[in-house]
Amino acid sequence: MEYVDLSMKTDQNELVDFDAIDRRILTELQIDGRITNVELARRAGISAPPCLRRVRRLEEAGLIRGYHAETDGSKLGWSITFFVIVGLESQKEVMLSGFEKQVATWEEVRECHMIRGGGDFLLRLVARDAAHENILTQRLTGLPEVSRVQTLQTIRTSKNVAGVPI
């Protein structure tokens, strides 16, 4: 006789249930994602094993999506960051997601946000130089569904922090 646990789990574990220690853990991991668990536990005021269990729990609940190295784009040959506001002719969902799928394949497009209600997007792109930036802008303008393109070139960035306040 087998006893099988049939208890249902909601597919999105909401986890409305995190305390001051969890917040401390999240804060520290947003600042330094490669901190050792020992040091993290020390800062959170608990011992290592429960600290690691909390981290795993936060990961599985989706509060932590992943960990990433922050690289220096200009030192890697991507000297230009710019934003583009793109307006589409149609507001039909098929056209919108078609545009999203299209630009998602471009490696220079790092972010794509749909904004406002109707057919506008804000993109963040990187380019190797001004010529490259022009090519990308023209490639956007040339897309059939695109009706309007406004480029916002970044002169300098005074603040850029990961995550959200905790």
Place this chain on the structure above:
Amino acid sequence: MEYVDLSMKTDQNELVDFDAIDRRILTELQIDGRITNVELARRAGISAPPCLRRVRRLEEAGLIRGYHAETDGSKLGWSITFFVIVGLESQKEVMLSGFEKQVATWEEVRECHMIRGGGDFLLRLVARDAAHENILTQRLTGLPEVSRVQTLQTIRTSKNVAGVPI
């Protein structure tokens, strides 16, 4: 007419010297910043010690600025992300950096980019709800040096990747 010097005098090219293995390392660390050095070495095709030495070298050269956990803002109570294009009345450097320093102290402001040549900024903010968003917008509008505020609310984000192509 004011002329803004856009020339990029970089004294920052300490390390012009990274090869295919380094690029592989950077790529993997951008995707998963908590990968173990052993696994990273395996993917880079070298053994662990030289791999770790390369990572340290990339960190010290500034190609890797840091590591961060990517968190889920909405699950942490920050359900709204929006962008704001802010225009200042003055283009004097004192006013520009004054504005930057001011908004940098707001925890809801996650990015602040100066755009174009003259006194405009693009900000990315997070808010707990619509009321909070309104408060933030009004707080921006109320700043003495601010002349124009345009809000771009994010409906959905179809792409958001860290770093740059490598």
Place this chain on the structure above:
DNA sequence: GGCCGCGCGCAATATTATTTCATTGGCCTG
């Protein structure tokens, strides 16, 4: 050829991650 100098990888050691397990305290129930 012989001498660097750099970067590699093996092996040893230090540190960290992870599992195991006994214990504690809160809380419901009889």
Place this chain on the structure above:
DNA sequence: CAGGCCAATGAAATAATATTGCGCGCGGCC
């Protein structure tokens, strides 16, 4: 109020990983 249940903790043991030390091979350069 005792007893049992549950969740979470931390000490200790073990597994895995990070880091150091060192000898070797390869390519450039007299």
